[in-house]
Amino acid sequence: MSEKHLQTGDILPPYTGKLRLFAMRFCPYAERSVLVLNAKKIEYDLVFINLDHKPEWIFNFNPKGAVPALEYEEGKAIFDSNIINVYLDEKYPEVPLQASDPLRRAQDKCLVELFASAQSAYYTAAFAPQNVEPSTVENYKKGLDLLQKELEKRGTKFLHGDEPGLIDYTIWPFLERFEALPLLGKPEFSIDKSKYELLVTYMEAMKNVPAVKAYTLAPETHAKFTESRVKGDANYNMLDTSAVCCMRPRKKKE
Amino acid sequence: MSEKHLQTGDILPPYTGKLRLFAMRFCPYAERSVLVLNAKKIEYDLVFINLDHKPEWIFNFNPKGAVPALEYEEGKAIFDSNIINVYLDEKYPEVPLQASDPLRRAQDKCLVELFASAQSAYYTAAFAPQNVEPSTVENYKKGLDLLQKELEKRGTKFLHGDEPGLIDYTIWPFLERFEALPLLGKPEFSIDKSKYELLVTYMEAMKNVPAVKAYTLAPETHAKFTESRVKGDANYNMLDTSAVCCMRPRKKKE
Numbered sequence: 148m149s150e151k152h153l154q155t156g157d158i159l160p161p162y163t164g165k166l167r168l169f170a171m172r173f174c175p176y177a178e179r180s181v182l183v184l185n186a187k188k189i190e191y192d193l194v195f196i197n198l199d200h201k202p203e204w205i206f207n208f209n210p211k212g213a214v215p216a217l218e219y220e221e222g223k224a225i226f227d228s229n230i231i232n233v234y235l236d237e238k239y240p241e242v243p244l245q246a247s248d249p250l251r252r253a254q255d256k257c258l259v260e261l262f263a264s265a266q267s268a269y270y271t272a273a274f275a276p277q278n279v280e281p282s283t284v285e286n287y288k289k290g291l292d293l294l295q296k297e298l299e300k301r302g303t304k305f306l307h308g309d310e311p312g313l314i315d316y317t318i319w320p321f322l323e324r325f326e327a328l329p330l331l332g333k334p335e336f337s338i339d340k341s342k343y344e345l346l347v348t349y350m351e352a353m354k355n356v357p358a359v360k361a362y363t364l365a366p367e368t369h370a371k372f373t374e375s376r377v378k379g380d381a382n383y384n385m386l387d388t389s390a391v392c393c394m395r396p397r398k399k400k401e
Numbered sequence: 402m403s404e405k406h407l408q409t410g411d412i413l414p415p416y417t418g419k420l421r422l423f424a425m426r427f428c429p430y431a432e433r434s435v436l437v438l439n440a441k442k443i444e445y446d447l448v449f450i451n452l453d454h455k456p457e458w459i460f461n462f463n464p465k466g467a468v469p470a471l472e473y474e475e476g477k478a479i480f481d482s483n484i485i486n487v488y489l490d491e492k493y494p495e496v497p498l499q500a501s502d503p504l505r506r507a508q509d510k511c512l513v514e515l516f517a518s519a520q521s522a523y524y525t526a527a528f529a530p531q532n533v534e535p536s537t538v539e540n541y542k543k544g545l546d547l548l549q550k551e552l553e554k555r556g557t558k559f560l561h562g563d564e565p566g567l568i569d570y571t572i573w574p575f576l577e578r579f580e581a582l583p584l585l586g587k588p589e590f591s592i593d594k595s596k597y598e599l600l601v602t603y604m605e606a607m608k609n610v611p612a613v614k615a616y617t618l619a620p621e622t623h624a625k626f627t628e629s630r631v632k633g634d635a636n637y638n639m640l641d642t643s644a645v646c647c648m649r650p651r652k653k654k655e
Contacts, residue, residue, distance in 0.1 A: 210515060225507045227514055237503035249491035253479045260481055261464060 152383035154197035175320035182316040185358035265290020327369035406637035408451035429574035436570040439612035519544020581623035
């Protein structure tokens with residue numbers, strides 16, 4: 148798999164007949180769908196795109212031009228991580244990732260909704276040049292409290308149960324990135340191991356889930372990418388080793 | 402049913418054992434769930450709340466304090482119109498409102514996502530004191546084009562099929578309010594009957610659906626409420642006739 152991000156002027160790779168996910172290597176929303184595809188052991192192609200210089204064809208798959216988008220048939224796609232993941236879970240039910248009880252499914256979605264304020268706090272903190280408002284730290288901590296309380300209430304290894312489910316794969320990409328904040332000069336966002344013991348144990352368990360392990364990146368890597376983005380020159384291809392020996396500039400449409 | 406909106410200091414009415422929906426009479430998101438409850442012929446209680454002076458107990462049902470929230474068991478609730486509606490459809494499957502094909506369900510959700518930019522345009526226009534940006538009108542028209550094109554493609558009376566479904570009840574509350582914009586001094590938002598013939602026919606059909614008819618309000622009413630809101634003194638109880646003969650001020654917690 149190439150880690151190179153296609154950009155404006157680059158051609159769309161040929162369709163192989165497999166499901167194809169359009170993503171960006173560092174995007175937490177795209178990661179949600181990668182994890183679900185991995186967990187379900189579905190074969191798929193992955194195409195990374197540069198979000199600052201988007202290839203023209205991305206709009207054929209998602210009129211909003213955002214990732215993730217899932218091409219389920221040549222030239223036809225659905226988009227939005229939650230829409231894609233529920234679709235995958237319903238279409239490929241062999242490894243079910245949602246609770247069988249409609250109420251529990253609704254409660255899982257409500258948890259994701261409530262956790263969203265911690266996600267916003269993460270973005271605010273990651274991209275703030277200096278100190279952040281106390282309310283941002285507060286919203287972040289509220290998200291951690293929410294998860295820890297929920298893990299305690301549910302009493303299972305994962306939020307879904309003994310095995311991770313959609314709810315875990317939906318929340319995880321953000322927890323993975325939360326650990327980059329102290330490295331970005333925001334020590335107030337570090338996760339206190341004694342206060343959040345249950346949450347930290349859960350995070351370690353998630354890191355060892357095969358679907359996650361195959362795609363997860365170290366906090367240092369997330370921090371490095373974020374720094375490049377803050378500087379206004381996002382280094383999308385920092386993990387790409389395929390072009391190391393090729394010094395010729397890439398063809399670009401004028 | 403009282404149209405009075407409960408506010409800070411007001412007590413929570415006793416739970417009757419029925420499903421209970423917390424709403425605001427003029428909120429399009431809450432309307433989505435009202436329509437689904439109506440369409441499914443589920444018995445429910447409706448409690449309206451004042452969103453500028455929220456009763457304290459609303460946060461027990463939705464920590465975000467927003468409507469709609471659905472109390473499914475005394476003191477226990479789920480929230481967010483889409484979460485509530487999928488839950489209702491799965492829990493009460495007698496009148497199914499979603500397509501049976503997972504892909505079609507995903508496509509319906511994508512349509513709602515794309516239509517959201519027209520909803521934002523509506524809010525911008527409704528609350529703008531003067532003229533709006535041409536891009537706002539453009540986003541609004543894109544939303545109309547999207548729906549008309551989709552109706553044409555699907556070739557059915559409603560977006561769902563011969564009968565309305567979740568997709569229709571999700572989009573309708575906004576179409577209902579779109580017709581208030583010309584009355585609010587925004588003639589550029591009127592829906593051209595010849596250009597949008599199919600869409601206008603669809604809108605007329607929706608107005609005649611019993612679940613909609615029982616709750617829909619005239620464009621004039623929406624305009625009047627919006628005007629009061631723009632002035633900073635939202636007249637939540639403008640439809641309430643229960644208190645006409647009662648001139649005593651309502652009890653309020655100090």
